[in-house]
Amino acid sequence: MASIPLKKNKNKAGTGSTGSFFRQWGMFFRQFMKHPGMIGSVIPSSATLVDRMLDQVDWRNTRLFVEYGPGVGTFTRSILDRLPADATLLTIDLNLDFVAYLEAEIDDPRLRVVHGSAADVRRFIKEAGHYQADYVLSGIPFSTLPDGVGTAICAETRAALRPGGAFLIYQYSRYVCDMLTPLFDDVSDSLEWRxxxxxxxxxxxKQDLMAQAA
Incomplete structure (x- = not known):
């Protein structure tokens, strides 16, 4: 399904107010209570986690960044703060309430919000006018997905990434690593206690073509 156009507020990404902060937390908590298996935690990610995840990105050479499960935009806003002016951020979420919230709250021409499954990432990338992604970020709780869905998302993500691109995942378990290892050439894992x-x-x-030929 295509993105849902709504009247947007005047705030740009990275700016906000006390009111928007409480709207964000209120929306997050309500959606967690309705769909706990889709969100994974009642508390949004910490600023430290956001920074450590995004510090792995070569922003200068990023033209398409994809985010699965953006929720209320905890990572989305920080991605836009770092993203080059000529790049695109494509966010994909199954939750229509989150899609509508992001469309209404973030006014940035680099942001494209779509409603759908991460398993269809290649179709959404094509519809956005791109061929492959430089990075894909995901907070989807893979351990709660129906059988086969997580594996399909991982396979489609690998196909959607350019050679040398990376799939960045934040999770509360190592469950997804068993899905990644057969598909990706280099899988690493660390823990953020804060x-x-x-x-x-x-x-x-995803291994670079030059590395494959060597």
């Missing part, structure tokens, strides 16, 4: 609860940071890199 998050509630402590969160795993997983990076899966």
């Amino acid at each position: 998050n509630i609860p402590p969160c795993r940071m997983i990076r899966a890199v």
Whole structure:
């Protein structure tokens, strides 16, 4: 399904007010209560986790960044703060309430919000006018997905990434690593304790074509 155009406020990404802060937390908590299996935690990611995940990105050479499950935009706003002016951020979410919230709250021409499954990432990338993504970030709780869905998302993500691109995942378990290892050439895992609860940071890199030929 295509993005849902709504009247947007005047705030640019990275700016906000006390009112927008409480709207964000209120929306996050309500959606967690309605769909706990889709969100994974009642508390949004910490600023430390956000910074450590995004510090892995070569922003200067990024033209398409994809985010799965943006929710209320905890990562989205920080991505836009770092993203080059001529780049695109494509966010994909199954939750229509989150899609509508982001459309209304973030006014940035680089942002494209779509409603749908991460398993359809290649179609959404094509519809956005791109061929492959430089990075894909995901907070989807893979351990709660129906059988086969997580594996399909990982496979489609690898196909959607350019050679040398990376799949960046933040999770509360290593469950997804078993899905990544057969598909990606380099999978690493570390723990960020300064998050509630402590969160795993997983990076899966698609091998560069030059490395394959060597």
